[in-house]
Amino acid sequence: MESCNCIEPQWPPDDLLMKYQYISDFFIALAYFSIPLELIYFVKKSAVFPYRWVLVQFGAFIVLCGATHLINLWTFTVHSRTVASVMTTAKVLTAAVSCITALMLVHIIPDLLSVKTRELFLKNKAAELDREMGLIRTQEETGRHVRMLTHEIRSTLDRHTILKTTLVELGRTLALEECALWMPTRTGLELQLSYTLRQQNPVGYTVPIHHPVINQVFSSNRAVKISPNCPVARLRPAGKYMPGEVVAVRVPLLHLSNFRINDWPELSTKRYALMVLMLPSDSARQWHVHELELVEVVADQVAVALSHAAILEESMRARDLLMEQNVALDLARREAETAIRARNDFLAVMNHEMRTPMHAIIALSSLLQETELTPEQRLMVETVLKSSNLLATLINDVLDLSRLEDGSLQLDLGTFNLYAVFREVLNLIKPIASVKKLHVSLNLAPDLPEYAVGDEKRLMQTILNIVGNAVKFSKEGSISITAFVAKLDTLRDSKAPDFLPVLSDNHFYLRVQVKDSGSGINPLDIPKLFTKFAQNQSTGTRNSGGSGLGLAICKRFVNLMEGHIWIESEGLGKGCTAILIVKLGMPERVKESKLPYMPKMPTNHEQTAFPGLKVLSRFMPSLQALYAYLHNVVLAIGKVSRMVTKGLLLHLGCDVTMVGSSDECLRLVSHEHKVVFMDICVPGIDSYGITTRIHEKFTKRHERPLLVALTGNTDKVTKENCMRAGMDGLILKPVSLDKMRSVLTDLLEHRVFFEAI
């Protein structure tokens, strides 16, 4: 191999350049070797890197490049063939790898770029999601605010608190500058500023309600943006800044009357309040949809809360009123009760205390009447008797009336002779009528039953009262009394619109008409007749001296008997007719012998024992003075009970004869004795046998003493046996003083006493 002369050996004059090239090559090689190391290091660190193969290639490429440059270092000097071949190999490999890499990169770089775009896309998406997240969070927070606000509003029932809280919370939630509530005035023509957020005491501006903007807000249930120049929105003093956006929403004021069942409230009749919300003036904020929705929801909630508060106020007021009324009513009731109690006490006292002396007076006067008297004395005694009778009647009437009005009076029902009642009335009225030369006629219809069931005493009292009035107020002419059974057509009289008779088999309606030819009554005065104490003052002839109670009592008795009473008159001087309809029962058994009751007003004068009875018994049910005339027989074997009964009767003032056996009893009993008390549960006394024999002995009913059984047996069989045997009464032992007293009273009045078992 010839050494080439063109190659300068060792370092030629440009060995500086060579030196620099040498150094550069060295550093290049270094760099080329370190880059793959770095790559490997970082790739190993990262978890994901899809292109390892490319990296390997790239690494190889770089390594080879580095190697090439490194080997280049040796070629600066004279180098052997080996170095040259190594260099060549390295270059060839490098070339190969780099070509392959270049080819590979053509495929790979677009992929890498798309990764980048995807990354960008994802980043954008993430940013968007973040934004939306922020929005949702805001909304959720707003929702929370609304819930809290609603909770606050609904947790109180005080109207002011509700509204204040609403404004405060809204202001806070939405960061408002001003929030105000306009309420309609009472007239409904104006809106008045009632509450604001910032101002403590709004001065009460009013705005007429018929403003187009306001109407627009009221007509929709959405929150409406309104102009800040609108009168309702001028809440802040005008400043230099641009006012923020204003929104108004209607708040329905609901009333209970607005709601109907199964119906939605009528919107047209509702009143609304106006809520105005203003955003801060110098911010660029705008009303967002979700904020408007919040405002609407709040407005609805406020409406409901307000209506609840209103309802509650109403009911509290009603309850207070009721309580007051209750207290007042209670007081009134207690006062009334006290008054009634006082009156009853008074009546009770009067009942007893006033009757006792009356009895004494009347009894003794009648007795006096029976004695030898000079004509003047007789006249005086008669006057005394008449006056005291009147007084006694008056007392009874007043007492009866009070009891009638109390509702405590009950009729004494019994079977009685209807004809006898009328006859008695006639007998009683005849003397007075004949004195006044009035002719009295009695006309009883043939279909009128002889016996009826009812309160004989009171019926008699009523008829007597009416007939008495007729006689009293007639100076001349005639009185006619007609009685018949009322048929249905006569019952339905136009004069008695309230009277609704009911016909039944057991009852009949007795109609009595008393017609007189007296002074008559002014038709205008007729309604007053039956009111108590209402004296007819207009005519001087009505100077009756009556208490004015008679007709009132009659009316009440008649009402008790489910009847009706009224007076017809054509005018003054034309007489008048009194018509009376009462309901009486049909007696079950009309046979005379079965009737335990006798007419109370004995039409015979055979009760010789006490001549005053006729007068007395009409007026006085309790006859204490009468016991003195009672001669009783007590038949009992038990010594103790005999003694006790005797003691009782003696204490009451009766005369007592004690007998110890049935024979003795039969022997001693006579018409002088009024009552025979028999202890029937004593063996050895055949009380039923005695009863029969006494019945046989005294055939005339009025002569026979009353037979009363004393027993300790409380079963109905005993009672029925007694009744069947013909006894007049039954008393349960032990007998107290009061019981004996009432027994005697009842015996005298009704001639019968069967104690209720």
Add this chain to the structure above:
Amino acid sequence: MDVVNQLQRQFIDYSASLHREGFLDDQFTQLQKLQDDNSPDFVVEVASLFFEDCEKLINNMARALEQQQGVDFKQVDASVHQLKGSSSSIGAMRVKDVCIAFRSFCEAQNREGCLRCLQQVTHEYSLLKNKLQTLFRLQQQILAAGGSIPVVE
């Protein structure tokens, strides 16, 4: 006067206790009401009659029940009935109650029961007798001291 007041108070207390313990009932009060100026010893008389009656009836009953050959329950029943009547007339509540039980035993013809009741009746009767005698003694003491018998409602 003090003595009288004391005696009267004693009388009232004793009376009330008799009522409370059931020895006497309302009927006795009724009897006391019957006592007045016409019959000042009414209650004492009735009580003595009652004691006589009681003893007689109790003896009757004892004799009837002692019969070894067949007790005549009808007779016993009649006596008990009479005793019941008397005791209720005077207001001897406890005696009367025993009589009621006695009668049911008679109806059932239960000799043992009857004997037991008879014992009870005797016991109650003697108790009552003692109590009433004490009461009457108190009454006499009050009257002797110049006071009046207080009315016990």
